Amino acid sequence: MQPSLLRAFVALMVAAAPLATASELPDQAPANPALWHVHGHAGELYLFGSVHLLPPEVVWQKGAVESAIERANVFVFEIPANAMSQLPLAKLVADKGILAKGDSLHAMLTKDEQAELDADCTLAGMSPEMIDHMRPWLAQLALLSSQLEKANARFETGVDVVLQTRVEAEHREVRFLETIDEQTALIIPADPRLELSEFVTELKSFKDEGNAYSAIVAAWESGDVHALEKITDDEFRDEPEARKALIDERNHAWLPKLERMLNENKIFFVAVGEGHLIGPGGVPALLRADGYDVTGP
Numbered sequence: 001m002q003p004s005l006l007r008a009f010v011a012l013m014v015a016a017a018p019l020a021t022a023s024e025l026p027d028q029a030p031a032n033p034a035l036w037h038v039h040g041h042a043g044e045l046y047l048f049g050s051v052h053l054l055p056p057e058v059v060w061q062k063g064a065v066e067s068a069i070e071r072a073n074v075f076v077f078e079i080p081a082n083a084m085s086q087l088p089l090a091k092l093v094a095d096k097g098i099l100a101k102g103d104s105l106h107a108m109l110t111k112d113e114q115a116e117l118d119a120d121c122t123l124a125g126m127s128p129e130m131i132d133h134m135r136p137w138l139a140q141l142a143l144l145s146s147q148l149e150k151a152n153a154r155f156e157t158g159v160d161v162v163l164q165t166r167v168e169a170e171h172r173e174v175r176f177l178e179t180i181d182e183q184t185a186l187i188i189p190a191d192p193r194l195e196l197s198e199f200v201t202e203l204k205s206f207k208d209e210g211n212a213y214s215a216i217v218a219a220w221e222s223g224d225v226h227a228l229e230k231i232t233d234d235e236f237r238d239e240p241e242a243r244k245a246l247i248d249e250r251n252h253a254w255l256p257k258l259e260r261m262l263n264e265n266k267i268f269f270v271a272v273g274e275g276h277l278i279g280p281g282g283v284p285a286l287l288r289a290d291g292y293d294v295t296g297p
Helices: 003-013 065-069 083-096 111-124 138-150 159-169 180-184 192-221 227-235 240-263 281-287
Strands: 036-038 044-051 076-079 172-177 267-272 293-295
Touching: 036 065, 036 076, 036 159, 036 281, 044 076, 044 159, 044 281, 076 159, 111 138, 111 192, 138 192, 159 172, 159 267, 192 227, 227 240, 240 267, 281 293
Parallel strands: 044 267, 076 172, 076 267
Antiparallel strands: 036 044, 036 293
């Protein structure tokens, strides 16, 4: 399971710690994330790369991004990120996240892998007993959640939740590119052997997750699409099939939906994971290849 998708799934499933109040947050200059603008036959699209979890102090609803939000009539997200979206995810955990009675995660691992898991639990601030009843995919999610929380990554202040909450309060139209079931189907390998193998692989790189997250946020804040592209390439370098399923195929599935929007006489603000917008296989490049006028970084 790739870290990029895990970060997105953490944002869907895990409630973070209480937010700091405004008086507790340090002053920080506004971020300047990348923004693309697409002109169609009748409509327009703004394409904005989301970071699904963000530190509370990051300010991004400013400048060109805020102007685009103000202009937009319709807001488009990957999936719902509100309280109601948690219900099917809670059921998923209950139905497919817990090992059978009498089984344990440690018993599925070699002695060296058990030691690696225990070390990762310590790094994440968890006891191994907390996740020993979980299936590998859910245990990895729990580890990453705890690690990202230590890096001050918050679901409540991620782009998706903040923007969806704002525009719904303003009674503006909201649409989605996928269902929760479609996205969660990407998370859990059908083959238990593959699920365990991926878990063991990620155990070895877990200690670097905090640094990877910090690098993503820094590149996103500065609008450095080349740095984001390199980070994404590095994450998927040894797993091209994972990239195909998690990024490329979804981009191509979204393309006709976005092109239909460009035939509507409306202005759309589309916020999807930043990895979907960068590089030659990103949505802006695909729209450009189909003859649309795309401006941006």
